[in-house]
Amino acid sequence: MLYREAGQFKATYAEDQQIFPIRQDRIAITALLLVAFLVIPFVASDYWLKAILIPFLIFSLAALGLNILTGYAGQLSLGTAGFMAVGAFAAYNFELRVEWMPILVSWALGGLAAALVGIVFGLPSLRIKGFYLAVATLAAQFFIVWALTKFPWFSNYSSSGVITTGKTEIFGYVFDSPREKYLLVLAIVVLMALAAKNMVRSETGRAWMAVRDMDVAAEVVGIRMMHTKLLAFAVSSFYCGVAGALYAYAYIGTVEPEGFNLDLSFRILFMIIIGGVGSILGSFLGAGFIILFPIFLNSYADPIAHALGIDLPPGMTSNLELMIFGALIIFFLAVEPHGLARLWQIGKEKLRLWPFPH
Amino acid sequence: MQFFLEVLIGGLLSGVMYSLVALGFVLIFKASGVFNFAQGALVFLAALTTVGLMERGAPGWIAGLIAAILLGMAVLAVRKGRGAALGGRDWRKAGMFAAIAVGTILLIHKPLPFWGAVAVTLVFMVGVGVATERVVLRPLVNQPPISLFMATIGLTFFLEGLAQAMWGANVRGLDIGIPDEPIQWVMDRWGVLVSSFDLAGAGIAAVLVASLAVFFNKTRIGRALRAVADDHQAALAVGIPLKQIWAIVWAAAGFVALVAGLLWGARNGVQFALTFVALKALPVLILGGFESIAGAIVGGLIIGASEKLAEVYIGPMVGGGIESWFAYVVALLFLLVRPEGLFGEKHIDRV
Numbered sequence: 001m002l003y004r005e006a007g008q009f010k011a012t013y014a015e016d017q018q019i020f021p022i023r024q025d026r027i028a029i030t031a032l033l034l035v036a037f038l039v040i041p042f043v044a045s046d047y048w049l050k051a052i053l054i055p056f057l058i059f060s061l062a063a064l065g066l067n068i069l070t071g072y073a074g075q076l077s078l079g080t081a082g083f084m085a086v087g088a089f090a091a092y093n094f095e096l097r098v099e100w101m102p103i104l105v106s107w108a109l110g111g112l113a114a115a116l117v118g119i120v121f122g123l124p125s126l127r128i129k130g131f132y133l134a135v136a137t138l139a140a141q142f143f144i145v146w147a148l149t150k151f152p153w154f155s156n157y158s159s160s161g162v163i164t165t166g167k168t169e170i171f172g173y174v175f176d177s178p179r180e181k182y183l184l185v186l187a188i189v190v191l192m193a194l195a196a197k198n199m200v201r202s203e204t205g206r207a208w209m210a211v212r213d214m215d216v217a218a219e220v221v222g223i224r225m226m227h228t229k230l231l232a233f234a235v236s237s238f239y240c241g242v243a244g245a246l247y248a249y250a251y252i253g254t255v256e257p258e259g260f261n262l263d264l265s266f267r268i269l270f271m272i273i274i275g276g277v278g279s280i281l282g283s284f285l286g287a288g289f290i291i292l293f294p295i296f297l298n299s300y301a302d303p304i305a306h307a308l309g310i311d312l313p314p315g316m317t318s319n320l321e322l323m324i325f326g327a328l329i330i331f332f333l334a335v336e337p338h339g340l341a342r343l344w345q346i347g348k349e350k351l352r353l354w355p356f357p358h
Numbered sequence: 359m360q361f362f363l364e365v366l367i368g369g370l371l372s373g374v375m376y377s378l379v380a381l382g383f384v385l386i387f388k389a390s391g392v393f394n395f396a397q398g399a400l401v402f403l404a405a406l407t408t409v410g411l412m413e414r415g416a417p418g419w420i421a422g423l424i425a426a427i428l429l430g431m432a433v434l435a436v437r438k439g440r441g442a443a444l445g446g447r448d449w450r451k452a453g454m455f456a457a458i459a460v461g462t463i464l465l466i467h468k469p470l471p472f473w474g475a476v477a478v479t480l481v482f483m484v485g486v487g488v489a490t491e492r493v494v495l496r497p498l499v500n501q502p503p504i505s506l507f508m509a510t511i512g513l514t515f516f517l518e519g520l521a522q523a524m525w526g527a528n529v530r531g532l533d534i535g536i537p538d539e540p541i542q543w544v545m546d547r548w549g550v551l552v553s554s555f556d557l558a559g560a561g562i563a564a565v566l567v568a569s570l571a572v573f574f575n576k577t578r579i580g581r582a583l584r585a586v587a588d589d590h591q592a593a594l595a596v597g598i599p600l601k602q603i604w605a606i607v608w609a610a611a612g613f614v615a616l617v618a619g620l621l622w623g624a625r626n627g628v629q630f631a632l633t634f635v636a637l638k639a640l641p642v643l644i645l646g647g648f649e650s651i652a653g654a655i656v657g658g659l660i661i662g663a664s665e666k667l668a669e670v671y672i673g674p675m676v677g678g679g680i681e682s683w684f685a686y687v688v689a690l691l692f693l694l695v696r697p698e699g700l701f702g703e704k705h706i707d708r709v
Contacts, residue, residue: 266511325519330512330516
């Protein structure tokens with residue numbers, strides 16, 4: 001009843017092409033953004049902002065990047081964390097070595113550096129496909145982490161290879177407290193998500209999806225393989241790179257190359273599997289799930305075990321977490337291969353008819 | 359020259375060990391088209407289970423759990439309407455499950471001798487393989503290969519967690535009775551250091567490969583496996599039991615993982631790092647081609663040798679440690695020339 005689109009007519013092309021064609025969606029998304037910008041910063045505690053909301057936004061951005069490459073263009077990548085590392089370290093170096101560099105520009109340049117690296121490691125995709133390519137992207141993961149560790153120039157000759165980011169200052173205003181950082185990250189993520197949403201419904205996005213669905217057929221109808229695939233790698237790596245820069249500057253503060261290991265790549269891959277492969281919304285849902293789940297498990301596993309009369313040995317929670325994670329992935333793939341985003345969609349379909357299904 | 363030979367031989371022998379892990383991948387890919395990322399976790403699980411059984415026997419809770427599941431399956435097998443053929447009561451199957459369940463209970467907190475532990479681990483790995491087929495693969499039939507691949511990543515996490523939950527995360531040594539010292543005879547004759555352990559490992563791998571080759575090419579099941587790999591539906595149509603075949607393949611992969619786990623565990627100690635061995639096997643795999651056992655061997659030799667040589671001769675120029683990625687670059691460069699690997703099948707895409 002609340003979600004009827006009857007009576008909403010599209011009279012112009014502009015109306016037909018808007019991102020959210022249904023009025024209720026527009027209202028909902030506006031409300032969500034208002035809450036995110038105006039309510040959450042004032043009600044959420046510092047812990048929530050610092051430990052949950054900021055990483056949630058940053059990982060959503062990284063998942064968005066991977067989703068563009070894997071979900072839309074169909075090129076499975078296991079090197080996401082590597083591209084994030086490039087973004088983080090490039091932004092750090094731009095900031096360090098160029099005196100006047102504004103921080104936002106150096107983040108963007110970090111993203112661009114990641115995009116360049118992404119293009120280089122995307123080159124094999126022109127020749128090899130499927131699993132062979134997935135394994136090839138592992139090369140990016142290992143090579144990048146190795147290079148950042150081995151050449152001390154990248155970490156400004158710090159003895160441990162760890163970089164410590166400076167303060168975040170824009171036009172003389174220092175973003176210092178978790179609340180300010182949250183707002184900054186939120187603004188960037190919202191803008192980039194909007195850009196991604198528009199990109200995947202443009203000609204570029206349709207070309208990506210054509211390549212994903214069948215690359216030979218796409219080539220036959222005149223989609224330029226090299227241009228399309230490399231663009232997907234570049235855009236995806238740009239998103240990952242910016243996410244990496246934000247990860248270093250707005251979240252952790254001190255990062256080392258080893259922090260961007262294969263495990264992180266897998267976590268981001270899991271985000272898009274659970275959230276929904278080939279869905280912008282799914283990237284956010286998946287990131288939220290993967291961030292919240294370990295916290296939930298850590299705070300409830302012990303009490304539950306106690307209630308059942310079992311004493312969990314130390315370290316058992318992390319093993320349990322691994323097991324439940326693995327089982328969940330398999331469960332999701334078997335039951336809902338399109339992830340949480342698909343559940344959301346089904347819910348909306350149901351809502352359109354509710355409460356009078358006929 | 360002598361140093362070069364030493365490095366080369368060392369590389370080739372360690373390459374054989376990579377092949378051993380790559381074999382597990384190839385087996386499953388050949389038979390079901392699934393790229394099984396969990397092979398490394400299987401290796402880790404097998405090695406850890408063997409060591410754990412030798413050290414302190416099965417932990418009570420996990421043995422109890424397994425026994426309970428097995429007893430449940432035994433009951434299911436004799437319930438009316440389930441079990442063998444069309445609705446019969448399968449007493450043999452039930453008896454087998456019950457026997458294994460009782461055996462599991464008997465193992466609690468009883469350290470086993472080496473061969474006993476290996477035998478029990480083998481049964482356990484076969485069980486894990488069969489369970490994987492039943493729980494992970496069967497619900498995912500007809501999904502695109504990429505989903506299956508991601509499911510095996512999930513399986514990797516599950517098995518790693520399971521292994522450590524069962525046996526703890528400590529690093530343990532494993533002695534399988536083969537000394538790791540240079541062979542005197544070769545030393546005297548050519549002045550080259552060759553470890554007897556590496557040589558024995560290579561020998562075991564060779565035997566394993568030979569028997570797998572015979573199994574695939576000469577036996578009835580092997581032919582069925584190849585038929586399934588070629589075309590699932592056609593194989594079903596001529597009456598090949600698909601599910602059974604997949605269970606056999608996963609059990610075989612468990613066996614290969616056990617052998618690899620014992621050798622690698624004895625070499626590097628049984629620890630979490632064993633799972634990374636699988637990452638080393640991946641370039642071997644793409645170099646040799648996913649579908650070829652011969653490819654796994656040749657690829658392993660190439661990767662092992664080039665990696666060691668590069669570490670010694672190129673490594674110092676760039677600060678060392680290039681072993682972590684060099685294999686991938688070799689494999690990548692190779693793929694640019696031959697995108698389907700050395701012995702992989704060439705697929706022609708049609709629209």
